[in-house]
Amino acid sequence: MNTMSSRMGDLLKEKLVQLQCHFTWGTQKETLDLDDMVYRLKDAIIFANKYQAASYNQLAFVNCLQGNSEEAIQNLKEAEKILRENHKDAFERNSIITYGNYAWVHYHMGQLDKAQSYLDKLEMICKPLTDGPRYTAMIPEVYGEKGWSLLSSAAPYYEKAKECFEKALEKDPNNTEWIMGKATVLSRLEAFPGTPESKKPNQSVKYLQRVLELDPDDSMAMVLLALKLKGRSEREEANKLVEQALQKGSKDPYVLRYSAKFYREQGAVEEAVNLLKLALELTPHSCFLHHQIGICYKIKLNKLGDIDPRWPATQEQTELISQCKYHFGKASECRPRSAIRPMLDLADIYIICGEHSEAEEIYNNLVKLEDIRPENIQQICLQAGSFELKQKRSESSAVNLFLKGVKIEYDSKGRQQCKNKLKEWADEKLCYAPRDSKALGVRGLLYQLDGNKSKAIEYFEKALEIDHENEEYQRALSELRHSH
Known part of the structure; x- marks a missing residue:
């Protein structure tokens, strides 16, 4: 790039960072499993009709991150075509x-004029919609797609x-797509221990019920609500x-997978x-489904009782072990x-059947x-840690x-x-080695954590x-x- 086009590129970049799109939403390449996202987005394009355009948009971003810019442009053309049909x-x-x-993909391809032409289009679209930034408008459609x-x-x-x-619901409170988005994200956050949402685990219920009030045929809302109600003994x-x-959703892999979770x-x-x-x-590429199977x-294997390494496993146990290895292995690939x-x-599973070196490699x-x-x-x-303690008899690695x-x-x-585990270990250790400094330090830490x-x-x-010299204990x- 010569000095002049380099300067043009810098000026263009200053405008591009003001946009609202996948390239400015702060998702870091390091935190994304790009190959897995490609599979998931391709499945979503086939099965999640409502969100097809959004899936193509996100697929364009992933393709660009992977260096497939031409493919990204094709994805965006598909998104544009669907939007023209659905939102005349x-x-x-x-x-x-x-x-x-x-604009961003063309910028990455070095096609600065084309990138600028999309900025010009955006300026014309956004001018009547906002008093804010020149190249974007914070409207419900933008917030909603960003959320998904x-x-x-x-x-x-x-x-x-x-x-x-x-934010999307503030301006468009009866939009089922945004209500479903809020319900879905709440139900996921409620499942993470330690989140504020996990302390009020039924917030998602009212949003799922609201989706069904507005759209009684939403099979996804039905099955997510069922999972929540089951937890409340309804x-x-x-x-x-x-x-x-x-x-209603017998050909929808998402409805099938959540129904399977319910029955399991x-x-x-x-x-x-x-x-x-x-x-x-x-959806044959789904790692998630292999894990669930x-x-x-x-x-089923656990219901048959423990496997004694001194005796051969039964035919049923052997078959179940083989199925577990296959499906967990497929879920772990790439x-x-x-x-x-x-x-x-x-x-x-490797530990259950005595294949300790394979388990150790995974850990x-x-x-x-x-x-x-x-x-x-x-x-x-x-x-x-449990593996180090039980199978390798390595106390210090386990405790660390x-x-x-x-x-x-x-x-x-x-x-x-x-x-x-630390409490059990320290209690046992101090019974026969009352002056073990590591065990005393662990006790100190546990008391500190308990206040x-x-x-x-x-x-x-x-x-x-x-x-005497232990800096951690001194600190x-x-x-x-x-x-104190």
Whole structure:
């Protein structure tokens, strides 16, 4: 690029960053599983008719990140075509994000004039819609699509997605797409331990009920509502909703997968497997479905009782182990960042059948992962630590992993279980080695976390009597004394 075109590129970039589109919404390439997103978006284009244009828009962004700019342009042409068909009278309002994406893709291709032409179009569209920025308009259509995009990206963006749906609903309170978006993001956040939403786990219910008031045929809202009502012991109504949803959405893989979850949690594991296999026929690349099928087979395996390594497994156990390995393995393929639970489940199966080196390899890879959700790190620490303790008899590695899980300040089941493991270990250790500094320090930390300052000080002092130079204990003691 010569100096003049370089200067043009810089000036253009200043305008591009003002746009509202996938390239400015803050989703980081590092936090996205791009290959998995391609599969999911292609499935959504086939099955989620309402959101086809939005899926093409997001697919264009992913393709551009992967260096497939020509393909990205084709995706945007498809999005534009669908928007023209579906929004004849309001095409321009609905095309703001698509045109923004066009501008960015052309910029990445070095086609600066074409990028500028889309900026000019956006300026004309947005001028009558806003007093704000020149190249965008914060209207419900923009907030709504941004919400769905963030929701389908990765868990770290769920909170932002919720805010977007709230903004869209301020101006358009009866739009079922935005109400469904808010309901979906709430139900996901309610399932994460430690989130504010998990402390009020029924907020999503009223939004799902509102969707069904406005659109009684929404099978997705039916099945999500059924899952929530089941948790509130409203079993009869929940069962009816799932039956209705399956009648209306028998060819929708999303309805099938959530119905399968409902039946699995009810104990009807075979029914769940059948529905998941139907969904897998529709979306054969779905890692999620393989994981769910594996979970069902693992439940069946656990019901048969423990496998004694001294005796050969029964034919039924062998078959179930093989199914678990296959489906957890398929779910884990090519997805190091987002397939953490399937990998942990696969490691479990290896342990059950005594294949410890395979389990160890999985844990070693998972422990190295960075920038993943805190509850996932805590779960990795719990399971890898338990493996170190039970199978490898390595106390110090196990304790270090449990400590890592506990020190992440995120309130999850995994963290609580790491605490319990540390307490058991320290109690046992101090019975026969009352002057073990590590065990004394662990006790101190556990008392500190529970808010018992005087006991925490007592145990950190005892630990320092033996391990005088330990900076961690010194620091903890100093903090406790200053806040005492």
